[in-house]
Amino acid sequence: MSYPPGPTEAPAVQTARWIARPIAFLEDCRRRFGPNFSVRFIGFTTPTVMLSDPQAIRELYRGNHDLPPGRTFALRPIMGARSILLLEGEEHLARRKLMLPPFHGERMRAYEDTVREVAQDEIERWPLEQTFPLHPSMQAITLEVILRAVFGVTDPHRRARLREMLPRLLNDTASGRLQLRVLVARRLGRSDPLADLRELARAIDDLLFAEIAERRAAADGDGHEDILSQLMAARFEDGSQMADQELRDQLMTLLLAGHETTATALAWTFDLLLRNPAALSRLTAEVDEGGDDYLRAVISESLRLRPVVPLAGRRLVRDLRTDGLELEAGSDVTPAIWLTHTRGDLYPEPYAFRPERFLEQPPTTYGWIPFGGGVRRCLGGAFAELEMRVVLAAILRRRDVQAASRRAERITRRNVTFSPRKGTRVRVRRRAEPAAGPGGVGGAADAAAGPDERRPAERQPVSG
Numbered sequence: 049m050s051y052p053p054g055p056t057e058a059p060a061v062q063t064a065r066w067i068a069r070p071i072a073f074l075e076d077c078r079r080r081f082g083p084n085f086s087v088r089f090i091g092f093t094t095p096t097v098m099l100s101d102p103q104a105i106r107e108l109y110r111g112n113h114d115l116p117p118g119r120t121f122a123l124r125p126i127m128g129a130r131s132i133l134l135l136e137g138e139e140h141l142a143r144r145k146l147m148l149p150p151f152h153g154e155r156m157r158a159y160e161d162t163v164r165e166v167a168q169d170e171i172e173r174w175p176l177e178q179t180f181p182l183h184p185s186m187q188a189i190t191l192e193v194i195l196r197a198v199f200g201v202t203d204p205h206r207r208a209r210l211r212e213m214l215p216r217l218l219n220d221t222a223s224g225r226l227q228l229r230v231l232v233a234r235r236l237g238r239s240d241p242l243a244d245l246r247e248l249a250r251a252i253d254d255l256l257f258a259e260i261a262e263r264r265a266a267a268d269g270d271g272h273e274d275i276l277s278q279l280m281a282a283r284f285e286d287g288s289q290m291a292d293q294e295l296r297d298q299l300m301t302l303l304l305a306g307h308e309t310t311a312t313a314l315a316w317t318f319d320l321l322l323r324n325p326a327a328l329s330r331l332t333a334e335v336d337e338g339g340d341d342y343l344r345a346v347i348s349e350s351l352r353l354r355p356v357v358p359l360a361g362r363r364l365v366r367d368l369r370t371d372g373l374e375l376e377a378g379s380d381v382t383p384a385i386w387l388t389h390t391r392g393d394l395y396p397e398p399y400a401f402r403p404e405r406f407l408e409q410p411p412t413t414y415g416w417i418p419f420g421g422g423v424r425r426c427l428g429g430a431f432a433e434l435e436m437r438v439v440l441a442a443i444l445r446r447r448d449v450q451a452a453s454r455r456a457e458r459i460t461r462r463n464v465t466f467s468p469r470k471g472t473r474v475r476v477r478r479r480a481e482p483a484a485g486p487g488g489v490g491g492a493a494d495a496a497a498g499p500d501e502r503r504p505a506e507r508q509p510v511s512g
């Protein structure tokens with residue numbers, strides 16, 4: 049096998065650098081070896097090739113659907129063997145076809161009111177004039193949205209138990225130390241460090257199976273708008289339907305893939321906005337008027353500068369050849385999403401937060417890849433962006449948000465995401481009472497009250 053050059057340190061050293069300061073590690077590799085390079089992680093027998101050249105990423109995503117082993121061994125114990133995120137080949141494609149319609153464009157509008165309601169309830173719980181981290185609050189919103197819009201759980205007791213147990217499961221799976229233990233155990237053939245988590249997962253499964261059984265017994269799934277009901281009604285091409293176990297696996301997948309990611313993207317968006325007062329003022333004014341062009345651009349720019357998932361790789365099923373790069377089938381290859389998004393040739397002033405760039409030109413398919421690409425591209429991308437628009441608008445209409453710290457956030461990892469280490473600490477003030485204003489994303493507009501003084505725009509790479 050031939051691989052592009054990369055660091056020669058021992059795999060343990062490279063893994064430690066990747067875990068301790070991932071962005072610094074990636075930037076260093078780019079400086080030394082160019083846009084495409086190979087790194088070695090412990091637990092893997094072959095190098096992982098990282099790409100940040102859009103042409104190479106295009107070739108990668110166009111022809112390759114198989115997964116590198118990293119995704120499966122960390123996620124299968126929780127998501128389950130039938131998870132769409134982990135299946136390959138025909139099995140994956142069949143699920144993709146069945147699961148795409150509920151996540152498609154217009155269908156998303158059905159969830160807008162739910163998201164707005166959940167966000168407004170959460171905002172009302174915020175302390176006024178006190179410092180608190182925004183990230184957990186965003187997690188509460190995105191969890192509740194999944195419980196209602198995806199799982200469609202209406203029984204208040206069941207919803208309360210899931211609301212309590214799911215974050216515990218997610219927090220445990222997010223632990224960096226646990227991930228390291230999994231890697232080491234795998235390497236040394238030691239006992240499974242995930243065993244404790246399984247008990248909690250079983251209790252959650254019982255609740256999900258009860259929900260599915262009730263829905264089947266009522267046989268009224270067609271009238272429901274939640275995604276579980278749509279999955280229960282859908283059929284594969286051979287006329288069969290998803291079995292209960294598979295429905296459970298897809299629900300856990302949607303939860304794990306959709307909850308933390310969207311909450312983190314929202315927390316980063318606020319971190320960026322609070323350090324860029326001109327962008328925040330412009331966005332607040334637009335939201336008050338009921339528009340959403342700049343809002344969409346803010347979200348694209350935030351997902352560019354702080355992509356919450358750093359890697360979305362494939363195992364090559366056929367050789368990959370582009371300018372100066374030849375990779376053989378069987379190689380594990382991933383875009384380095386943070387590096388792709390900070391290429392000076394694609395994004396002038398790449399470290400500056402400039403939503404305007406996306407007003408002038410929409411994101412490109414292989415130069416803007418926060419949701420991965422090809423036939424494995426994030427199923428919930430449109431859902432996530434809609435949720436972000438509605439939550440951002442609901443917050444900006446109701447609260448004047450200020451950063452509680454002068455320092456830009458550094459990165460910490462939570463499961464597969466890179467999130468703001470301190471959780472985006474803020475202080476908020478109530479804005480004037482909501483007035484019946486223009487509609488659009490986020491609902492009726494509040495009377496405007498401009499944001500006060502904030503810090504100058506950030507122009508440096510994020511530390512992490």
Ligand code: HEM
Pocket residue numbers: 132133134144198301302303305306307309310313355356357359360361418419420421422423424425426427428429431432
């Ligand atoms: C800002 C929020 C989100 C980000 C940044 C994100 C990112 C990603 C990424 C990078 C992938 C891997 C794509 C690839 O391998 O090419 C992915 C896959 C996936 N995501 Fe998301 N995601 C987000 C929100 C959501 C939401 C809200 C849902 C559903 C409720 C969701 C469901 C999925 C599923 C099911 C897959 C697997 C697709 C497949 O393998 O065919 N994601 N996501």
